[in-house]
Amino acid sequence: MQGLRSGFCGGVLTGCLLVVLLCQSVMAADASVETSKSSPEIPQRVVSMNLCLDQLAIMLAKPGQLKAITHFTQDPAMSMLSEEAMAYPSHTGSAEEIFSMDADLVLTGTYTNRATIDMLEHLNRRVVSIPPAFSLDDIRKNILQVGEVLGQSVKAEKLVSEFDQQFAKIRESAKHKSGESAKRFSAASYGANLYMQGDTTLEREMVEAAGFEHYGTQRKLGYGGRVSLEELVIDPPDVLLLGNYQKDGMHAYAHLEHPVLKKVIPSSQRSGTHPRHWACGTPFVLEAVKQLVQLRKKLEAQHKDKQP
Known part of the structure; x- marks a missing residue:
């Protein structure tokens, strides 16, 4: 009887152990599947x-x-x-x-x-x-x-x-210092087919980081919209942000060569910041911000010199 009990208990224990191991195996497999779903392998191609x-x-x-x-x-x-x-x-x-x-x-x-x-x-x-x-x-x-x-x-x-480190340095250099002109200059792009970007854009943040007011935001353009040449001439921004449109020779940019607009916003108030700097949201946008800071400081110095 003792031997039978011992054999029975041993068999039960062995069976229990197999069940435990089987459960652990299933749980491990489930965990492996879940991990593969949440953490794909590092792509190689x-x-x-x-x-x-x-x-x-x-x-x-x-x-x-x-x-x-x-x-x-x-x-x-x-x-x-x-x-x-x-x-x-x-x-x-x-x-x-x-x-x-x-x-x-x-x-x-x-x-x-x-x-x-x-x-x-x-x-x-x-x-x-x-x-x-x-x-x-x-x-x-x-x-x-x-x-x-x-x-x-x-x-x-x-x-x-x-x-972030580079941006912090640019923001520091962009701060208005004592003795500088208190005038806030405005800036905005004016692209193909009279299109101008608004406040819900990367352009706005870049312009404001450089110390300008964003003209498209003042006009409440949202993501952007068309602004007629007449509207712009009547109430122009201080600076136009332009790219390499001259090389394109496209009719969509003809408004930028209009003599009235050139008189209202001369070449000294047109930024040649290349669109590739900010066409994409990459760290290279900071290069454009640097150029805008330099332009703003130049305009402020000119404005101060004209003051009585």
């Missing part, structure tokens, strides 16, 4: 389909991780990293082209062709869409998000820290 994300990926990706970018990023008129971009294959953005590259991560903007994104997702490609930056804080968020999906969070955090 990344393709970017957006000019702005191209540049962030070039700055953050480890060697060999970024496999292709848009051809726009290789254009010096559009990209701050055109030289670096020449080291990467480029694509034209078709789903077939991207699929053939066997990417394990595709970076897209929120305005990337929806049909292309749907096709890539249908073909089981991992697609991450990142919105454009409408503020300096959005730039920080996008850097960190790109860093996270690339598995380069430490590098991204360092880039944000450097961005």
Whole structure:
């Protein structure tokens, strides 16, 4: 009887142990599946389909991780990293082209062709869409998000820290000092087809960081809108932010060459800040802010000299 009891208990214990091990195995498998869902493996073949994300990926990706970018990023008129971009294959953005590259991560903007994104997702490609930056804080968020999906969070955090340090120095240099003109100058871009950006934009933050008032905000344009040449001449900003429109020779920019506008806002009050500095929400926007600070100080000095 003792032997039978011992054998029975041993069998029960063995069975219980098997059940425990089985449960642990199932739990471990579930945890593994959950982890894989929440923390995908670091991608090794990344393709970017957006000019702005191209540049962030070039700055953050480890060697060999970024496999292709848009051809726009290789254009010096559009990209701050055109030289670096020449080291990467480029694509034209078709789903077939991207699929053939066997990417394990595709970076897209929120305005990337929806049909292309749907096709890539249908073909089981991992697609991450990142919105454009409408503020300096959005730039920080996008850097960190790109860093996270690339598995380069430490590098991204360092880039944000450097961005903040540089921005703090610019803000300090932009402060109005004792003895300087108290006049607040206004500035705004005036682009193709009479379009002007408003207050819900990255431009507004950059202009205000440089010590200007933002003209588009004064006009309550929101994200932006058309301002007729007549309206601008009657109530002009102190500074127009212009790009390389002269080289384009496009009718959409003809208003900028109008003799009345040139008289109201002469070349000395037109900033040649290149649009590639702020076409994208990248750390390079600070270069444009620096140039605007220098222009504002020059205008203030001229204004002070004219005072009786």
